[in-house]
Amino acid sequence: MTGPGAGKAEMGVYRGYPEASRRRWRRGWKSGALAPRLEALPCAGLNPQGLKAVTLPIRDAALKGPLFHVAANVVVTANIAHGAVRGATTGQDVAKIRGFLKAKGILAAWLMVAAFASCAQAQVTFERLVNSAKEPQNWMTYSGDYSGKRFSTLDQINAKNAHTMVAKWVYQTAATGKLETSPLVVDGILYATAQDNRAFALDARTGRPIWMYQRQLPSDIRPCCGRVNRGLAILGDKVFLGTLDAHVVALDSKTGNVVWDVVAADYRTGHSFTVAPLAVKNLIVIGISGGEYGVRGFIDAYDAETGQRKWRFYTVPARGEPGNDSWEGDSWKTGGAPAWNTGTYDPITNQIFWPTGNPAPSNRGAGRAGDNLYSNSLLALNADTGKMNWYFQFTKHDQHDWDATQVPVMIDVKTPDAKTSDAAGKHLIAQADRNGFFYVLDRSTGKLLSATAYGKTTWSDTRDGEGRPIANQNASPTLEGHTVCPGALGTTNFMAPTYDPQTGLFYVTARDQCDIFSTAPQPYEAGHAFYGSAYFPSEEAEPYRGFLKAIDPATGQIKWKFEHTSPTWSGVLSTAGGLVFSGDAEGNFIAFEAASGKPLWHFQMGGAVYAAPMAFAVDGKEYVAMAAGSAIYAFGLP
Amino acid sequence: MLRPWRVGLVAFVLIGISAHATDDRNPFVGDAKAAKAGEYQFRINCALCHGLGARGGGRGPDLTRAQKKHTHSDAEMFQVISNGIPGTAMPANGTNGQGVGMTDEEIWQIITYIRSQEVKAPAKPVGNAEHGKNLFYGDANCSLCHMVEGKGGRVGPDLTGVAGSRTRAAIIDSVRNPSRRLAWGLTEATKEFPQEYESVTVVLAEGKEVKGVTLNEDSFSVQIMDTSEQIHLLEKDKLRSFQKTRQSTMPVYGADLLSDKDLDDIVAYLTSVGAK
Numbered sequence: 001m002t003g004p005g006a007g008k009a010e011m012g013v014y015r016g017y018p019e020a021s022r023r024r025w026r027r028g029w030k031s032g033a034l035a036p037r038l039e040a041l042p043c044a045g046l047n048p049q050g051l052k053a054v055t056l057p058i059r060d061a062a063l064k065g066p067l068f069h070v071a072a073n074v075v076v077t078a079n080i081a082h083g084a085v086r087g088a089t090t091g092q093d094v095a096k097i098r099g100f101l102k103a104k105g106i107l108a109a110w111l112m113v114a115a116f117a118s119c120a121q122a123q124v125t126f127e128r129l130v131n132s133a134k135e136p137q138n139w140m141t142y143s144g145d146y147s148g149k150r151f152s153t154l155d156q157i158n159a160k161n162a163h164t165m166v167a168k169w170v171y172q173t174a175a176t177g178k179l180e181t182s183p184l185v186v187d188g189i190l191y192a193t194a195q196d197n198r199a200f201a202l203d204a205r206t207g208r209p210i211w212m213y214q215r216q217l218p219s220d221i222r223p224c225c226g227r228v229n230r231g232l233a234i235l236g237d238k239v240f241l242g243t244l245d246a247h248v249v250a251l252d253s254k255t256g257n258v259v260w261d262v263v264a265a266d267y268r269t270g271h272s273f274t275v276a277p278l279a280v281k282n283l284i285v286i287g288i289s290g291g292e293y294g295v296r297g298f299i300d301a302y303d304a305e306t307g308q309r310k311w312r313f314y315t316v317p318a319r320g321e322p323g324n325d326s327w328e329g330d331s332w333k334t335g336g337a338p339a340w341n342t343g344t345y346d347p348i349t350n351q352i353f354w355p356t357g358n359p360a361p362s363n364r365g366a367g368r369a370g371d372n373l374y375s376n377s378l379l380a381l382n383a384d385t386g387k388m389n390w391y392f393q394f395t396k397h398d399q400h401d402w403d404a405t406q407v408p409v410m411i412d413v414k415t416p417d418a419k420t421s422d423a424a425g426k427h428l429i430a431q432a433d434r435n436g437f438f439y440v441l442d443r444s445t446g447k448l449l450s451a452t453a454y455g456k457t458t459w460s461d462t463r464d465g466e467g468r469p470i471a472n473q474n475a476s477p478t479l480e481g482h483t484v485c486p487g488a489l490g491t492t493n494f495m496a497p498t499y500d501p502q503t504g505l506f507y508v509t510a511r512d513q514c515d516i517f518s519t520a521p522q523p524y525e526a527g528h529a530f531y532g533s534a535y536f537p538s539e540e541a542e543p544y545r546g547f548l549k550a551i552d553p554a555t556g557q558i559k560w561k562f563e564h565t566s567p568t569w570s571g572v573l574s575t576a577g578g579l580v581f582s583g584d585a586e587g588n589f590i591a592f593e594a595a596s597g598k599p600l601w602h603f604q605m606g607g608a609v610y611a612a613p614m615a616f617a618v619d620g621k622e623y624v625a626m627a628a629g630s631a632i633y634a635f636g637l638p
Numbered sequence: 639m640l641r642p643w644r645v646g647l648v649a650f651v652l653i654g655i656s657a658h659a660t661d662d663r664n665p666f667v668g669d670a671k672a673a674k675a676g677e678y679q680f681r682i683n684c685a686l687c688h689g690l691g692a693r694g695g696g697r698g699p700d701l702t703r704a705q706k707k708h709t710h711s712d713a714e715m716f717q718v719i720s721n722g723i724p725g726t727a728m729p730a731n732g733t734n735g736q737g738v739g740m741t742d743e744e745i746w747q748i749i750t751y752i753r754s755q756e757v758k759a760p761a762k763p764v765g766n767a768e769h770g771k772n773l774f775y776g777d778a779n780c781s782l783c784h785m786v787e788g789k790g791g792r793v794g795p796d797l798t799g800v801a802g803s804r805t806r807a808a809i810i811d812s813v814r815n816p817s818r819r820l821a822w823g824l825t826e827a828t829k830e831f832p833q834e835y836e837s838v839t840v841v842l843a844e845g846k847e848v849k850g851v852t853l854n855e856d857s858f859s860v861q862i863m864d865t866s867e868q869i870h871l872l873e874k875d876k877l878r879s880f881q882k883t884r885q886s887t888m889p890v891y892g893a894d895l896l897s898d899k900d901l902d903d904i905v906a907y908l909t910s911v912g913a914k
Binding site: 516534 | 677678681682685686689690834855856857858884
């Protein structure tokens with residue numbers, strides 16, 4: 001592990017302006033003859049502190065003096081020239097600024113100019129994340145809030161006017177492959193990622209870049225399923241990125257410069273990060289990928305300031321720990337159970353809910369007899385310690401690669417079922433699982449309340465004592481191959497679902513596809529793919545079908561479904577405008593009426609969708625953003 | 639610290655090993671145990687496209703045919719698996735997003751397995767390709783809809799490369815039972831997207847009926863080629879009706895319409911083109 005400040009040499013790569021214009025900017029600075037070009041930074045509609053301030057568009061790379069570093073990283077207000085500095089500056093910083101201002105009148109004048117731009121960019125505190133509902137213009141976590149609902153209370157774009165929506169801007173990432181990112185927006189700046197660990201900050205009104213970072217990855221990284229990344233976390237003045245070579249990196253949210261860079265695990269043994277981390281309190285929580293390489297999965301929490309690891313929860317218990325006896329022999333050492341999708345957080349009980357993936361090898365149960373805890377499970381962890389409060393395993397002893405790595409959504413509804421206690425009915429957690437069942441649990445205990453098939457399933461005809469679907473004997477993969485539904489890609493996968501509290505419906509992208517599962521012995525070899533055989537499309541099978549489905553969590557019933565032309569990997573967003581947004585494999589971005597599933601508007605983005613939409617507002621105008629192909633699009637009203 | 643002569647020795651040994659490992663000779667020729675190991679490797683690395691038993695799958699050609707389009711010797715096969723085939727969906731080893739790929743030894747095992755699965759080409763080729771060509775462009779009417787090497791119709795899939803991706807049995811089946819799997823998995827050079835040539839019947843706003851095959855489709859629009867090769871670009875919500883079926887536009891060629899012998903000749907023609 002490297003300490004704070006490591007990786008300083010790996011500067012953010014700025015490509016927003018042509019080289020010549022950057023040089024001119026720097027020359028102007030040095031001579032003092034030119035005032036810096038003041039980019040009027042976008043501002044949020046809400047401005048709780050009433051600050052009239054702007055961040056200085058200063059690049060550390062261009063400016064060497066200590067003051068510039070200070071100035072570039074604080075909120076400078078109109079009062080600065082008078083000595084009253086608000087924001088996150090320390091007394092020492094203020095003193096430095098004052099001293100400098102006295103000495104350099106020119107800078108004071110510059111700061112005055114800066115001060116009159118109307119924009120507030122306060123630090124992203126844990127309190128702001130907990131109270132994210134108070135700032136609907138911002139989208140500060142992967143799912144938009146801690147509950148995982150991916151629901152925006154913005155309603156300017158609504159079922160009445162959605163048909164008039166237009167594209168506002170497009171940002172080309174130049175990345176190839178699957179663009180799975182879900183952007184963040186804080187105070188007018190959009191932060192997102194792309195393949196090969198690109199990260200960037202854009203003016204959320206125009207799509208113009210503010211900074212860009214791209215990690216120099218080793219040539220022999222071992223991503224399972226594409227060189228993908230699903231997004232960032234933000235806390236304080238940093239954004240946080242998990243990398244394909246299994247580092248966690250903190251970037252200065254204003255410059256893209258590396259603040260700290262720590263190694264979580266050795267990428268040579270198949271560890272990687274693709275997940276958007278989750279900021280909780282002062283911690284950055286992140287789960288490892290590598291279930292296809294026989295890693296031993298874990299969820300980590302790092303100190304956001306220093307990068308120091310505060311706790312690690314291994315998703316496969318070690319010898320002597322409870323649950324280890326669910327693994328045959330030493331199979332736990334290569335047991336998989338990665339944690340590659342972003343979990344959710346309940347501030348009231350201080351619990352993190354984080355789902356886990358398949359046991360390894362994914363398609364071979366021989367050699368790992370037992371339930372294989374805590375693979376394919378939902379874990380409730382104490383946020384401060386990483387200690388487990390409860391777990392629920394969706395698929396025991398999985399042999400079909402049905403990672404349970406779907407966003408677990410906290411929802412509070414009253415169930416009509418009389419047997420369910422009032423308390424249980426109010427604090428639920430719902431997960432549309434890859435195995436084809438929609439589960440509702442009591443989130444204070446992990447007790448299963450219901451499990452209902454929401455797609456084509458053939459693997460389970462029976463339930464255990466808790467009501468959990470249990471695999472049929474004949475569902476196991478065989479040497480010659482055996483058809484099972486859902487297929488290996490699952491009824492759903494990592495694509496983010498949404499829960500709309502207005503309609504009370506849970507919307508999820510679903511796929512009907514059956515695959516031939518076969519199995520074969522495969523010795524574990526560190527850093528090599530470890531599947532225990534594989535799956536194949538069944539050429540006799542019906543064509544695959546893809547849907548957007550609206551599930552009533554109270555009953556598990558499907559209220560409506562929209563059939564896409566083919567299955568899609570798109571996430572789903574719902575908004576208070578009575579809308580649900582999703583994309584399709586043919587490149588369309590579609591607005592649906594949330595109540596009925598009727599498509600109201602669509603836009604052809606020219607590339608398949610693997611990302612999840614989100615909504616934000618700047619200057620009082622609502623936008624919906626979505627990535628497709630290799631670009632990020634923002635849509636709004638004309 | 640290593641002394642220079644030791645560095646030299648290490649380098650020598652490494653060169654020796656790598657030279658041995660990338661030898662263009664299959665060390666496992668005819669080794670049944672290696673073929674079995676290769677079968678497992680094949681399932682993990684190749685079967686997604688080339689199918690169980692290497693008999694062809696969704697995207698990749700049948701590898702059980704002794705005559706292959708891109709490879710003949712084991713060494714050529716090793717190169718194709720290692721480096722992929724540019725311009726096709728065949729990726730280089732280790733570049734399919736699944737990590738570091740197979741070792742040389744594993745590649746040789748796979749080749750040994752594929753060899754063990756090969757159906758040896760008959761000593762005398764089945765069918766008369768020359769006669770098959772005459773039928774294709776003549777009495778059998780294939781070329782009304784299908785193109786081979788730039789000559790023929792456009793309503794059905796281009797069959798220039800069909801023998802590279804389908805078995806003889808599969809081609810025969812497509813002629814006898816055209817609706818069984820349409821153009822599922824057929825690779826055409828100009829189609830990045832899967833086109834299955836489903837049959838469509840639409841009634842336009844003004845009441846005119848159009849019958850044809852789908853060129854492409856999404857939830858809101860459809861591109862159709864009608865039987866006279868006119869392309870229709872349609873918005874679904876402006877149509878009076880839109881019906882799509884997986885009943886092929888191609889007529890069923892029963893033995894009464896096309897004898898087994900004539901069909902053999904046509905397949906021989908397609909094979910002679912596809913193997914070029």
